[in-house]
Amino acid sequence: MAKKPLYPLTEPMFYVLLCFHRGVMSGTEISDYVKKLTSGRVGLGPGTLYTILGAFQAENVIEKTGSEGRRISYRITEKGERLFQEEVDRMRKCLADADRVTDHEE
Amino acid sequence: MKNDRSVKKMAFFGISDFPYEESWLNDLAERGLILKEIFFLYTFEKTGKTGLRCRIIPRKRDKISEEEMDLFESSGWKVTCSHNEKTYLYTEDPEAEELFTDMESYQEYFSRCLGRLLLQAGGTVLVLLLNLFNLYNLRSRLSGNGSFLLLAEQSRFLELGVEAFAVFVLGAVFYSFFTYIRCRRTVLLRKSPSEPLRYRGIRIFNGCGSIFLTLILCLMLVWIYFDPTKISMDDALTWEGDHPALMREAFPGDWAFVKEGIVKDGENGGAYFDTEGGRVSVLYDFCMRKTSNRILKEGFCEEVTLRSISRETEMEDFDDSGLPVYFSIYYDFRSEEKAAQMLEEQVRQDLKYAQGPGPVTIGVPGCGYAAFLDERYDGEEPLPSGPQTLYLRSGSKVVYIYYSGRADLLERADFFAEQLK
Incomplete structure (x- = not known):
């Protein structure tokens, strides 16, 4: 099966990448933080989170920094930073387009 | 729980x-x-x-x-x-x-x-x-x-x-x-x-x-x-009609002939039957047990002791018998004349099927007669790798070996000559 390209990011992927802007984080911290941040709108199941972390690692979007017991912490790489920025730009453009069309209609 | x-x-x-x-x-x-x-x-x-x-x-x-x-x-x-x-x-x-x-x-x-x-x-x-x-x-x-x-x-x-x-x-x-x-x-x-x-x-x-x-x-x-x-050996001996297991692959005539005379041999756990050439015992050494892959037949009569050792082409040499594949038959006759007579008959029979040149005499130390029959024919067509036959006689003992592989067989002639002693 051909690997799916990461870009554009799925919603859970986007939130995982967003979390790393707070610094080094482990999987459990990410899922707790995303839940809090989105007030429960975006849920990150453990399986989903683990798959995303695996895919990110394979694409060098994040890297391991260390482990504490069973928990492994990651931080974002430069490539990840670029990917995130591209996604934010894409969404900004989407929003701008949406605003333009709806404003025009009004 | x-x-x-x-x-x-x-x-x-x-x-x-x-x-x-x-x-x-x-x-x-x-x-x-x-x-x-x-x-x-x-x-x-x-x-x-x-x-x-x-x-x-x-x-x-x-x-x-x-x-x-x-x-x-x-x-x-x-x-x-x-x-x-x-x-x-x-x-x-x-x-x-x-x-x-x-x-x-x-x-x-x-x-x-x-x-x-x-x-x-x-x-x-x-x-x-x-x-x-x-x-x-x-x-x-x-x-x-x-x-x-x-x-x-x-x-x-x-x-x-x-x-x-x-x-x-x-x-x-x-x-x-x-x-x-x-x-x-x-x-x-x-x-x-x-x-x-x-x-x-x-x-x-x-x-x-x-x-x-x-x-x-x-x-x-x-x-x-x-x-x-x-079937068990007991069943085999009392079986009526076409026999299902014993001599399953032999000619029907062979079976009728064996069936008439077969007797259970309690001592060896097998059976025997008397033929014109002597008594043939059928003993079993199954390769299932991996102890031996040879089917040993021994027979005695006034004129000949027959010992046939066979190893099939597909059989592995489990007990390192060193026997080449196909099969070899040993005879031990009472007299040298009988042995020579029998061997001559055997060669004559083989030549009926091998329509090529006759056997080539070769020198094998210790053998009064050693000959090699190459290139057998199947009907009209020569077989590309048909079996060869090696005949050896030393005194009253005779062995003939069927084999497919000329060089191997000639190399092993000494081995068979050794068995005759």
Whole structure:
């Protein structure tokens, strides 16, 4: 099966990448933080989170920094930073387009 | 764990049927049953609570990384059981997040698991098929050249056993492939990772499939057990009509001739019959036991002691007899004249079939007569690698050897000359 390209990011992927802007984080911290941040709108199941972390690692979007017991912490790489920025730009453009069309209609 | 809190249930799910199995277990979990063990039956524990959830990860427990395990546990999921490439997770917390919250990650994770399952299944099938070929080889080795060969019970058993096994394996292969495809479709076409699936039909289908396959295997084994052609030496001696096992592959005339005169030989556990040339004992040394691959025939009469040692082309040389393949026959005559006369007769008979030039005399130390007959013919056409014959006579002892491989045979002439001493 051909690997799916990461870009554009799925919603859970986007939130995982967003979390790393707070610094080094482990999987459990990410899922707790995303839940809090989105007030429960975006849920990150453990399986989903683990798959995303695996895919990110394979694409060098994040890297391991260390482990504490069973928990492994990651931080974002430069490539990840670029990917995130591209996604934010894409969404900004989407929003701008949406605003333009709806404003025009009004 | 036998107490009133445990419940046993029967269900049939293939390894790749986990989405359906999950749906079934999840329905039971909603009623408070947690899977504890699978050993033929599913053993559940009654928790008395309701609204539990069950999810299956199609990986062995020890293949799930510690980090992944930590993520599951910190989200409220606990592994209660692991069996056969599947790990069963339960949660009591209604707030606990689903294992997979979006279809992308679910499909990516599960198609990876499925790919591995297919690889494993493919490997298992390959090993089974290779074993099957091995069994078939063994069967052809056992059936022998048919001359004076009593096919032992094992041979018949093996023959049918191989067939039963083959049916079972092929059935299992088709069935596994079918469930795999079904599961792959389910995983990829599912609307959400927690969507309930209709498992009832699958359970019944799988149950019938398993029972059907097992039934075929059992029926064939029963058939083998009551096989009419499976006979003992006692039966062989009192058999009327066409004999099913003894001399199965020999000419019918040969059998009639043997049957008239065959006598059970209690001492050697075999039988013997008298021929014009002498008494021929039929002794058995089956390669099943891997002690020897030679079928030994010994006979005595006034004129000759006959000892025939055969080794078939396909037989392995288990006991390092050093005998070349095809077969060799030793004669020990009472007098040198008889030996020479017999050998002459043997060569004359062989020349009837080998329409080429006659035997070439060769020099083998210790042999009064050594000749080599090359290039046999099958009707009009010369056989490209037809067997050669080596005749050796030393005094009153004679050996002749059929073999396919000229150089080998000539090199081994000394070995056979040695046997004559």
